[in-house]
Amino acid sequence: MKKSDLERLKKIVSTWAAAEAQIRQRGITREALMEDAFTQWALTTPLYNIGEQVYKLSTELKSQYPDVPWAVVSGLRHRLVHDYEGINWSVIVEVIFDEMPLFAERVRRICKEQAPSQA
Secondary structure, three states: OOOOHHHHHHHHHHHHHHHHHHHHHHOOOHHHHHHOHHHHHHHHHHHHHHHHHHHOOOHHHHHHOOOOOHHHHHHHHHHHHHOHHHOOHHHHHHHHHHHHHHHHHHHHHHHHHHOOOOO
């Protein structure tokens, strides 16, 4: 069954919420992400999933919100999956600690706009 845009948006929000919870619960720091292979794997996996959900959003929805970096997020997933050996972990640290919280909040607001009574 094909998922709706709203279902995909909600999945993005819930995936990021779970990742943030693990970051807090485990006390993951920028330094740990730079150095620890397991932490890297554990925190890039949600980025793959989020990027895949973004990639599968409709063109119509993405065009409604041109200020959201949809292509950057789905492109990051592509880079992580297909060029894992070439990952610049400094960039990933910035994405996880600085950019994803803002992105997820923006997606959360879009969910409310798309289905005010459901979000």
